[in-house]
Amino acid sequence: MADITGCILIDARSAGSRLPRQLAVVAPLARADTFFLGIIDDTGDARLPRMAHRYGARLLSVLPAPPGQRINDAIAHSQGPVLIFPGIGNATSSEALSRLAAEVAAGRVDVALLPTLQRGPLWRLLAWLRLGRLPRGEGLCLSRAWFERIGGCDPELDDAALDELLERLRACGARTRPTDA
Numbered sequence: 276m277a278d279i280t281g282c283i284l285i286d287a288r289s290a291g292s293r294l295p296r297q298l299a300v301v302a303p304l305a306r307a308d309t310f311f312l313g314i315i316d317d318t319g320d321a322r323l324p325r326m327a328h329r330y331g332a333r334l335l336s337v338l339p340a341p342p343g344q345r346i347n348d349a350i351a352h353s354q355g356p357v358l359i360f361p362g363i364g365n366a367t368s369s370e371a372l373s374r375l376a377a378e379v380a381a382g383r384v385d386v387a388l389l390p391t392l393q394r395g396p397l398w399r400l401l402a403w404l405r406l407g408r409l410p411r412g413e414g415l416c417l418s419r420a421w422f423e424r425i426g427g428c429d430p431e432l433d434d435a436a437l438d439e440l441l442e443r444l445r446a447c448g449a450r451t452r453p454t455d456a
Contacts, residue, residue, distance in 0.1 A: 278309070278388065279308075279309065279310065279311050279354045279355040280309045280310055280356070280357050280373075280376050280377070280380055281304075281310050281311070281355045281356070281358065281372075281376040281379075281380070281416075282305060282310070282311045282313065282350070282354060282355035282357065282358050282359065282361040282419070283301050283304065283310055283311070283313070283332075283360075283361065283372070283413075283423060284313045284315055284335075284346065284350070284353065284358065284359070284419035284431035285297050285298065285301075285313070285314055285315065285324060285332075285360075286315040286342055286345060286346070286347050287314050287315060287316045287317075287318055287320065288315075288316075288317060288318055288342075289342060290291035293391045294314070294326070298312075298314070298326065298329075298332060299330070300331040300337050300361075300368065300369060301330075301359075301361060301372060301378070302330040302331055302332070302369075303369045303370055304369050304372060305330065305331040305332060305353075305393040306331050310331065310359075310376070311333065311353055311354050311355050312330065312331060312332040313332060313333050313334075313335045313349055313352075313353050313434055314326070314327050314332050314333070314335065314414045315337060315345050315346065315349040316334055316335065316336050316337065316351075317336070317337050317338060317339045317340065317345055317349075320335075320390075325426055329402035332415075335348075335352050335353070340430070340434045341430065341431060341432055341433045341436070342428075342429035342432065342433055342434065343429045343430045343431060343432040343433075343439075344428070344431075345359070345429075346427070346436060346437075347427045347428050347430055350419075350427065352424065353360070355419065356380055356418060356419050356420070357376045357379045357380050357417070357418060357419065358415075358416070358417050358418070358419050358422055359372055359375075359376060359389070359414070359415070360389075360414045360415045360416075361389060361414040363450060365382040367438060371389075372389070372416070375387045375389065375414060379416055379417060380416050380418075382418075382452050384413060384418060385418050385421050385444070386416070386417040386418075386421065386441065386444050386445075386449050386450070386451040386453070387415070387416045387417070387451070387453065388414070388415065388416075388422055388426075388451075389414035389415060389416055389444045389456045394443050395449065401428040413439060414437070415437055415440070417444065417449070421444060421447075421449050422440075424447070425440075425443050425447055427443060428440050429432060429438075
């Protein structure tokens, strides 16, 4: 087995009915044995084990908690120096994720925004500049070292867990940038 480049984590509760589409986009990376693909589950949905098997993912069962805590719990059971959180329901192509993970792994950038399939690069850049946070549906690709350095996600936060993580990363000097990958 090749060294694991990155860890792709998708929260089943947040993804909802879009989970199979997200998994279909990122599954080629997991099949190549260079990415760990994990489904974070606090739902106990009986369909998830079959879905995880179908897409080459590992089901990471966690206790019911806010998304920030679920992400922290799942990362403790994952591997890889790069963490990828695809946007809710809008995962980009597996090729783009692979390129971004390689860039983060090489240390050229610490954090990159993952584009959605529905919005163009100009919209993302304007949203980034205007809000300084993740537009709804965007995701993150970041180094595990930075995630651990700032203490992970705030375990109390719900939908804003990744937004707040990005804000803290930027405040601590992580090299962040929007992406057009």
